[in-house]
Amino acid sequence: MFDDLTEKLGDVFRRLRGYGRLSEKDVRAAMREIRIALLEADVNYRVVKDFIDSVQSEAVGERVTKSVSPGYQVIKIVHDELVSLLGGEGERIGFAASPPTVIMLVGLQGCGKTTLAAKLAHRLKKAGKRPLLVACDTRRPAAREQLAIVADQVPAPVFFGDGTDAVEVAASAVKGAREQGRDLLILDTGGRLHIDDELMDELARMKDAVHPTEICLVADGMTGQDAVQVAKEFDDRLGIDGVILTKLDGDARGGAALSIRAVTGRPIKFVGVGEKVGDLEEFIPERMASRILGLGDVVSLVEKAEAVIDQKEAERLEAKLRKEEFTLDDFLDQLRQMRRIAPLDQVLQMVPGVDRKMLKSAVVDEAALDRFEAIVCSMTREERRRPEILDGSRRKRIAKGSGTTLHDVNNVVKQFMMARKLMKDVTTGKLKVPGLPEFRR
Amino acid sequence: MVLSVLGKFKGSLRRTREQLKSGLERVLRGRARIDDDLFEELGEILISADVGVAASERILDRVKSRVRSNGVDDPGEIPRLLQEEIEEILEAASRRLTAPEKRPPGERPRWERPEAGEGADEVPVTEASMAAKEGTGGPRVMMVVGVNGTGKTTTIGKLAKRYVDEGQRVLVAACDTYRAAAAEQLQIWADRAGVEMVGSHSGADPASVAYDALSSTVARGGDVLLIDTAGRLHTRTPLMEELRKMKRVLARLHPGAPHDTLLVLDATTGQNGLSQCRLFHEALDLTGIVLAKLDGTARGGIVIAAAEELGIPVRYVGTGETIADIAEFDPRSFAAALFSD
Ligand SMILES: Nc1nc2c(ncn2[C@@H]2O[C@H](COP(=O)(O)OP(=O)(O)O)[C@@H](O)[C@H]2O)c(=O)[nH]1
Numbered sequence A: 001m002f003d004d005l006t007e008k009l010g011d012v013f014r015r016l017r018g019y020g021r022l023s024e025k026d027v028r029a030a031m032r033e034i035r036i037a038l039l040e041a042d043v044n045y046r047v048v049k050d051f052i053d054s055v056q057s058e059a060v061g062e063r064v065t066k067s068v069s070p071g072y073q074v075i076k077i078v079h080d081e082l083v084s085l086l087g088g089e090g091e092r093i094g095f096a097a098s099p100p101t102v103i104m105l106v107g108l109q110g111c112g113k114t115t116l117a118a119k120l121a122h123r124l125k126k127a128g129k130r131p132l133l134v135a136c137d138t139r140r141p142a143a144r145e146q147l148a149i150v151a152d153q154v155p156a157p158v159f160f161g162d163g164t165d166a167v168e169v170a171a172s173a174v175k176g177a178r179e180q181g182r183d184l185l186i187l188d189t190g191g192r193l194h195i196d197d198e199l200m201d202e203l204a205r206m207k208d209a210v211h212p213t214e215i216c217l218v219a220d221g222m223t224g225q226d227a228v229q230v231a232k233e234f235d236d237r238l239g240i241d242g243v244i245l246t247k248l249d250g251d252a253r254g255g256a257a258l259s260i261r262a263v264t265g266r267p268i269k270f271v272g273v274g275e276k277v278g279d280l281e282e283f284i285p286e287r288m289a290s291r292i293l294g295l296g297d298v299v300s301l302v303e304k305a306e307a308v309i310d311q312k313e314a315e316r317l318e319a320k321l322r323k324e325e326f327t328l329d330d331f332l333d334q335l336r337q338m339r340r341i342a343p344l345d346q347v348l349q350m351v352p353g354v355d356r357k358m359l360k361s362a363v364v365d366e367a368a369l370d371r372f373e374a375i376v377c378s379m380t381r382e383e384r385r386r387p388e389i390l391d392g393s394r395r396k397r398i399a400k401g402s403g404t405t406l407h408d409v410n411n412v413v414k415q416f417m418m419a420r421k422l423m424k425d426v427t428t429g430k431l432k433v434p435g436l437p438e439f440r441r
Numbered sequence B: 001m002v003l004s005v006l007g008k009f010k011g012s013l014r015r016t017r018e019q020l021k022s023g024l025e026r027v028l029r030g031r032a033r034i035d036d037d038l039f040e041e042l043g044e045i046l047i048s049a050d051v052g053v054a055a056s057e058r059i060l061d062r063v064k065s066r067v068r069s070n071g072v073d074d075p076g077e078i079p080r081l082l083q084e085e086i087e088e089i090l091e092a093a094s095r096r097l098t099a100p101e102k103r104p105p106g107e108r109p110r111w112e113r114p115e116a117g118e119g120a121d122e123v124p125v126t127e128a129s130m131a132a133k134e135g136t137g138g139p140r141v142m143m144v145v146g147v148n149g150t151g152k153t154t155t156i157g158k159l160a161k162r163y164v165d166e167g168q169r170v171l172v173a174a175c176d177t178y179r180a181a182a183a184e185q186l187q188i189w190a191d192r193a194g195v196e197m198v199g200s201h202s203g204a205d206p207a208s209v210a211y212d213a214l215s216s217t218v219a220r221g222g223d224v225l226l227i228d229t230a231g232r233l234h235t236r237t238p239l240m241e242e243l244r245k246m247k248r249v250l251a252r253l254h255p256g257a258p259h260d261t262l263l264v265l266d267a268t269t270g271q272n273g274l275s276q277c278r279l280f281h282e283a284l285d286l287t288g289i290v291l292a293k294l295d296g297t298a299r300g301g302i303v304i305a306a307a308e309e310l311g312i313p314v315r316y317v318g319t320g321e322t323i324a325d326i327a328e329f330d331p332r333s334f335a336a337a338l339f340s341d
């Protein structure tokens, strides 16, 4: 889940530890990596440029806090900005004040309109609507047969009309809707290129004929740089009300979402995540932003880490370490804090001073952590404070109490002693650990 | 003939070229020196054509080193160098795989006999498979694959017509047994091309439909079998495995089949196209790409990345929705159409 970008930013900020502010130079270096990440996600290069400019000025001068490494802090800033650009959550389909609501689906060839017509019908039917699918694709071979089949999966009726003139079909469907007791019409139009004047004109005429409640641009989630041109042209010609991205069930990063949003300003309402009628999800800006940056849910982890590991606590611990007052209690405390954010190896990567490359090979064994916790919990207060007093009989008692073996207890004690010594040496500067070059300030 | 194809091809690429050309003009205007700034702007032009960051950087690095080693100092030379570089990448990929054999109309094909296919699927030995093994004849089998909605079925219709016009006996197999009305759609294209379709009911096992289709093609003395498959995202492992199985079944029945495995890419696809190429190639050993929907404003630069990184050549381009809207891909004219007037 931690990919390229976090790794690269880790490299960029390797020398920068928990103090000071982000300098222009640091931020500029980081932004180069962000730029590449966005371009690789297919965000349009002009959109990327504008975005970087605005985020860069925002990030310069931000305080570097102790709790989370600077690389993650920058990611958080970028991520937040992306989220706000991608727009509000839970944008819904608007319904007409006086039914029927008419939704017109438009887009390029093969982007997923017909499939989406059925998906929308399925979802809105569940919300109590009585949908009618309208076959306005009069050109594609077997378009009507396809719509009939997917409509059956909803199930919902289909209006075919005479099947020759798309505008005519739409108009008569709307006219007859009320008598048929239908309060929601979904117009499945034929795919067309945004530069095809004749076919774009057909859509414009359809719009004039039926006054749709919403015109939704359906766009393939794998679209590249061209997304801006397509979206702009459809918006200029028709005035779209919303966007639906399809085929996001694969590994596409979906940068088109940002491009389209940037040029049209229209909300993204749903995302298609498969070929079945149920494969439609609400659009969640946070998730999309993480996806575009290729981050999984790093950002929510950062937030949790910030909330859990506070700065004062970190300073108190460091002082304790230096004075060799670090006890098994503290160790356990730390462990619990981190496990609340879980999984541990992901959290460790965000802690300032911990080298990602070192962690990559060190797989954290969660079962061992459970044992560790059980063992420490079976100790007395005194034993936790001064593990030196743990003789053979105490250890046997602890093993029994914690349901582990004597061997396990011995290991925990040994590891703690070693860790304490190591940490002390590092904090006081006696030892330089390759992975922790500047732990000591 | 060649001229008209080229002209059409150029026409469909006009927008691309205009964009790139005007981009180049903008970049070169008033520029006296070749510097980093120039290359940065050239990179932008490539990226806006969906070539991708990594491939663009590598291409420009090579142009840079040619600039250095040839002592070029006129920025006006750069477009030619860039064009040559792209052309070379595309050509190198197609050199790897020789183009399909051209035969005079009516003559029987003489496909060479490669090794038998891998895998352990049991395929009964039939007259057809015996004939294919013993003789040097048998149909050329082409599998057409890709993600959803790229233009596979349409491409099959166009290719069928093309091969029929060359005088070959063509059959098409409806192995998309998943998508709603897939067979109905292919039947319409088969009728347009005037070829026979072998199909089955929706939900049938695609590999067994392919098997039946190949058997009938052999029995009927067909020259070419075009196999339509269901769209699938390259990340869906079980669905990719289904295609591998189909490939094995075909090879068992007719050693050497499928002779071609073509990936249809939508020209509007961005960097995900590279992931598509990578995973489909890994699973199926692609012999080429069909770049569909090049009649829009998208530039399809991802095929340059595919050729550069994976060595997969482009074989055809789709330039519209009618049966004649297909052209053979020619690296030279692709590169030329991008950069020349
Ligand atoms: N994987 C996936 N495939 C989809 C999705 N939406 C549509 N498709 C597929 O994309 C192809 C084209 O869809 P279709 O609805 O016919 O597109 P249209 O030409 O715009 O009407 C079909 O194979 C659909 O099954 C999606 O969200 N995910």
Ligand SMILES: Nc1nc2c(ncn2[C@@H]2O[C@H](COP(=O)(O)OP(=O)(O)O)[C@@H](O)[C@H]2O)c(=O)[nH]1
Binding pocket: A109, A110, A140, A191, A193, B146, B147, B148, B149, B150, B151, B152, B153, B154, B155, B231, B264, B292, B293, B294, B295, B296, B317, B318, B319, B320, B321, B325
């Ligand atoms: N403009 C244009 N549209 C195309 C081209 N090739 C296919 N299409 C359209 O793209 C859509 C999907 O094509 P189809 O063959 O069904 O794709 P498949 O799902 O991969 O089989 C249809 O509406 C086709 O008419 C092309 O080269 N140019």
Ligand SMILES: [Mg+2]
Binding pocket: A113, A114, A115, A137, A140, A143, A188, A189, A190, A191
């Ligand atoms: Mg459709």
Ligand SMILES: [Mg+2]
Binding pocket: B152, B153, B154, B176, B179, B182, B228, B229, B230, B231
């Ligand atoms: Mg198809």
